[in-house]
Amino acid sequence: MAPIDSSHIPPIEQPEKPVARVVVDVMLKPEILDPQGQAVLGALTRLGHSDIVSVRQGKRFEILVDAAPDAAALDQIASTLLANTVIEDYTIHVEEQ
Amino acid sequence: MSARIGVVTFPGSLDDQDAARAVRIAGAQAVSLWHGDADLKGVDAVVLPGGFSYGDYLRCGAIARFAPVMQNVIDAARGGLPVLGICNGFQVLCESHLLPGALIRNDVRKFVCRDQLLRVETANTAWTSDFADGQEILIPLKNGEGGFVADQRTLDQLEGEGRVVFRYLHDNPNGSYRDIAGITNDRGNVVGLMPHPEHAVETLTGPSLDGLGFFSSVISQLVDA
Known part of the structure; x- marks a missing residue:
């Protein structure tokens, strides 16, 4: 079998490594009822974990950014799309790669 | 010429055909x-x-809010265009901040589907002018995330300005604060509610014809305009 001539194939472009990993945590505000958390608490109680008195369920978003993270843009994303600030609070953590 | 009423279809809309049928x-x-x-x-x-x-x-409603059609709907609503949000449409209106508050998961942790008695608290909106203040209507309700919540100040403001449009009677199905089933904006052109007037327009399929009042209200105002 003839050796494969790969000279005409362009090298595979390596995607640039994202420069930042951003974690946005979203939780219902403390005064807002959380039926999902209550359902989880009910299950834990049935499983015998009588020492657990409260469960609140939230959301976690892990975002990779292919540029220097823009704090204002991240806050805009979190406050307009990822969280509804009428009922939810959010926190943003930026982890440099 | 008859009024032209648009019905938006999002990916995942269920009741767009029923709404269009109610309009007709x-x-x-x-x-x-x-x-x-x-x-x-x-x-x-x-x-x-x-x-x-x-x-x-x-x-x-959080992603629908950013759909291309919604920017036009939001701008037009702020300019006075009558907009009715039913169930998921109500959620979209709250996410768009055309209406205050938010809808959260039912406190009973169940999807609730039943015919629901409501009281029309105000006829002073684009979508309720054919009703009388205090009139009781029966229309279907079906939601899993229909609990209306807002902070005390917003609730007091809604009550004080006569912007609570519908209230659940007898048995609050979803934990909505102050039994609120629907609200309006300060101009009265934007109305959102969780129950479904478009399913109460024919005796064959609905529990009443009370849903027709929503559409006849806006039509008569458009004709008068």
Whole structure:
């Protein structure tokens, strides 16, 4: 079998490594009822974990950014799309790669 | 010429056809609007129908709010265009901040589907002018995330300005604060509610004909205008 001539194939472009990993945590505000958390608490109680008195369920978003993270843009994303600030609070953590 | 009422279809809308049908039964022309087209086709009013737009991903209505058609709906609503949000449409209106507050998961942790008695608290909106203040109506309710919440100041403001449009009677189905089933904006042109008037327009399929009043209200105002 003839050796494969790969000279005409362009090298595979390596995607640039994202420069930042951003974690946005979203939780219902403390005064807002959380039926999902209550359902989880009910299950834990049935499983015998009588020492657990409260469960609140939230959301976690892990975002990779292919540029220097823009704090204002991240806050805009979190406050307009990822969280509804009428009922939810959010926190943003930026982890440099 | 009959009024032209647009009905938006998002991916996951369920009740757009029923809403369009209710519009036709009430005597207006139904115009289909597509979520991806930033074009209201010159309609005289818009209905955001029930369903599960974008699969209810993230939060109910949160992604639909940013659909291309919605920027036009939001701008037009701020300019006075009558907009009715039913169920998921109500959630979209709250996410768009055209209406205050938010809808959260039912406190009973169950999807509730039943015929629901409501009291019309104000006839002073584009979508309730054919009702009388205090009139009781019976229309279907079907939701899993219909609990209306807002902070005390907002609730007091809604009550004080006569912007609570519908209240649940007898048995609050979902934990909505102050039994609120529907509200309006300060101009009265934008109305959102969880129950479904478009399912109460014919005796064959609905528990009453009370839903027709929503559509006849807006049609008579458009004709008068």
